[in-house]
Amino acid sequence: MIHTAIGRFTLRADHVNSLKEKRSIVSGLKSRVSSRFNASTCEADLMDSHKDIVIGVAVVSGSKETAMREMGRIADFIDLNGVAELISEEIEIHSF
Template identity: 30%
Template sequence: MLETILAMTVGTCRVELHLPGNNSLKGKRRVIKGLKDRIRGRFNVSVAEVDRLDEWQRATLGIVCVSNNSRLVDETLTKVVNLIETHPDALMLDYEIDLMAH
């Protein structure tokens, strides 16, 4: 019996955002929901708000991409970061991309 060895790459991206024009949690949720929907609609990734949930003008997003192609994972997460950078209501403060091969 032959065993197939599957190569899998899991890429994670943590993005720190500042929402300068925001003055309520309701406004923050509107901006973040729109951004998450846009990311999900354009890329085959999972995205969630993972930190700073009760701060009006700050947000941390976690994005995950899984594939058997590490180059594809890196390129996809880089494109997600580029998309976030163009959002008019969110200023990216920092981001970090990590790839893990399994």
């Protein structure tokens, strides 16, 4: 069976003053998450807001527990990243 954990992380970056600065933060965060956790990432929403960031993350695993554990580690990493405040997180798992 294949298990996919999908996360939507909403962050707030009050110190950001332009979309260019936000793109730099988002790009760096996506890159760090992807390389450290072997996860797929994207900027998922609020692309025209320079202070709000929504990052989508997907992890695929043969084990439901492994997928959820990895998504939990990613959530902790995003929360502690220091470039923006984590406002909310939504995590779902789908099994096929």
